[in-house]
Amino acid sequence: MKIQDICTDCTVRDEALCGTLSEDELWALNTIGRRQRIARGDTVIWAGDTSVICANLLSGVLKLVAATPDGREQIVGLLYPADFVGQAHAGLADFTITALTDAELCIFPRAAFQRVLEDHGRMERLLLQRTLTALTAARHRMLSLARKSAEERIADFLLEMALRAANTGCRATPDGPLTFDLPLTRGQIGDVLGLTIETVSRQMTRLKAAGVIGLPGGRAVTISDRAALAVCAHAA
Amino acid sequence: MKIQDICTDCTVRDEALCGTLSEDELWALNTIGRRQRIARGDTVIWAGDTSVICANLLSGVLKLVAATPDGREQIVGLLYPADFVGQAHAGLADFTITALTDAELCIFPRAAFQRVLEDHGRMERLLLQRTLTALTAARHRMLSLARKSAEERIADFLLEMALRAANTGCRATPDGPLTFDLPLTRGQIGDVLGLTIETVSRQMTRLKAAGVIGLPGGRAVTISDRAALAVCAHAA
DNA sequence: CGCAGGCTTGACATAAGTCAACATGCGTGG
DNA sequence: CCACGCATGTTGACTTATGTCAAGCCTGCG
Structure with a gap:
């Protein structure tokens, strides 16, 4: 070769x-x-x-x-x-x-x-x-895993995934809404964050209800308000 | 020099x-x-x-x-x-x-x-x-941190510390009771294991009550029944 | 169309955290 | 040498976040 x-x-x-x-x-x-x-x-x-x-x-x-x-x-x-x-x-x-x-x-x-x-x-x-x-x-x-609440972990995780998505091509307005697909199922997110699938699901719905993120369907996520999400990540 | x-x-x-x-x-x-x-x-x-x-x-x-x-x-x-x-x-x-x-x-x-x-x-x-x-x-x-119970974490930790103590001079019968001093306070053990000081204290007393370990006082611990402790470490 | 895997939601259980009181033991200074 | 005081440790009563169990709902695919 x-x-x-x-x-x-x-x-x-x-x-x-x-x-x-x-x-x-x-x-x-x-x-x-x-x-x-x-x-x-x-x-x-x-x-x-x-x-x-x-x-x-x-x-x-x-x-x-x-x-x-x-x-x-x-x-x-x-x-x-x-x-x-x-x-x-x-x-x-x-x-x-x-x-x-x-x-x-x-x-x-x-x-x-x-x-x-x-x-x-x-x-x-x-x-x-x-x-x-x-x-x-x-x-x-x-x-x-040891000290953060479920909400903080989810917010952390979403920010991290958003960063990765932004770096992987997928250009968008730096601070504007960013939409991307998670490469993981809810169950796998739970496995990463030390939570159950139910807790992951509930927290995601909460963040959506709070207008911080959007869940357009499938594995897609929209970060509507990155600042608010960052706040969730540090004090929940 | x-x-x-x-x-x-x-x-x-x-x-x-x-x-x-x-x-x-x-x-x-x-x-x-x-x-x-x-x-x-x-x-x-x-x-x-x-x-x-x-x-x-x-x-x-x-x-x-x-x-x-x-x-x-x-x-x-x-x-x-x-x-x-x-x-x-x-x-x-x-x-x-x-x-x-x-x-x-x-x-x-x-x-x-x-x-x-x-x-x-x-x-x-x-x-x-x-x-x-x-x-x-x-x-x-x-x-x-993510998946084990307080008892499992404490047992894990004690086994690890025992191993370290055994390797650091402190010779004793390989499987017999081993006594050593923890280099950490209860609070610090909690900080390592992602638990509160109260939970650490309670679990230690439980293990002592179960006859698995002894607490001669101060920071000392005696592993009375290493096998039983290992069982606690894997299924609590 | 219908199934399967994934997701959401609800009701309930529980391990561990929180708050609070008290015990112990150690070091310092009288 | 004793006594006081602070740091550490224990124990109890109560709260709560998250897990568990269970039911039902999407969605994409064969």
Whole structure:
């Protein structure tokens, strides 16, 4: 496979870890990577498995799930295009990773990937940077899960999703109403926020009734009054 | 200052990041590090500050605190001896770091520390490793905070502290009763577990009444029946 | 058309929070 | 050495946010 076939047309080329590599360096990864499509609902990694994938997410959204032995679940992370999937170094997988939408991965054999990582300090540094970002995000979410009300969590979540939607093309007036589709069902939002589907539903209706957001139907949300939503996010 | 003065007698020499360095390499860090004592209650880093410390923790316990604007607090991490404190790379501090006990730091100017880090890939890799471990721990705690009952969280916490106590000298029969002192007040345990001080207190008394643990007084705890405690941790 | 998955809404249960009183234990200074 | 005072911890009565259970409603798809 030629480099053009794999990397040049890569949709996440600039944002992914490989973005740090020059054309030449890219060859190293290119020769070992292969693309793979996965369907919505497919599990990429099972918690506890030893053989762990090493990949970049090209498209779609994945969830990282922690679960108790008796089946309670918590989504502890979401992976979006250009995010790194799996573990660079060997070991048991800590969490189950499942596709929330159809998705596409660029998979690398771990040994080879590790070697590239070691040869390119810049790339390793970027991986560290990302891990630190994820750690900070996880810790902020700990605060939400432990101390914030359902309304605050929902408002936080909607603002975060709105930000992501705004960054992903979908241009709109900066402060004006913004409409976008959530990539998650109500149940999955509950799994992210540590709430039940009923509580999510009720709070969304409340926000709608308060005129802060609109729910045009389907998975769409309209942020009618971002300032008001921000207020909800910090004192509910 | 000679290397003997700073590193040879270092109590965390083997476990800290510097443990990866040879005697020679150590010089690089040694010449730039300085020890500093801090008192219980002192804050080392304020969330939002720009000038951020870069240090190894030599002794004592620090807490990493996330807070809402209206004052609700959550401890999102604890730092023990040999742990790295602060941020290797510049930027605003994400969380406030405060000493829970008197403590001692080995502080490095960031620029110099970063240089050492870049020159020693092994050390950087170790930092990545630690960050990943912290990320996994944070995510497991997200599950606890979001989905576990107060009793489960307390049991989890006690088992974790017991493990730490066992590893920190304090030898005892592997499965027999183990007694140790918690480095945290009830209130701080609440801050870690996302509970109130009253709930912590009540659950501890319940576990004691159930004969699973003993509370000899002060901050001491005795794990009388580790198996039973583990059961509490997974189904309450 | 009719089913299935997702969503909404309601009535009710409950774990944990809040408020308040009291106990304990530790350190300081008389 | 004792006594006082403050920080910490315990316990109780009551409140409340959120979970649970249950019924019914959309909406898109076969």
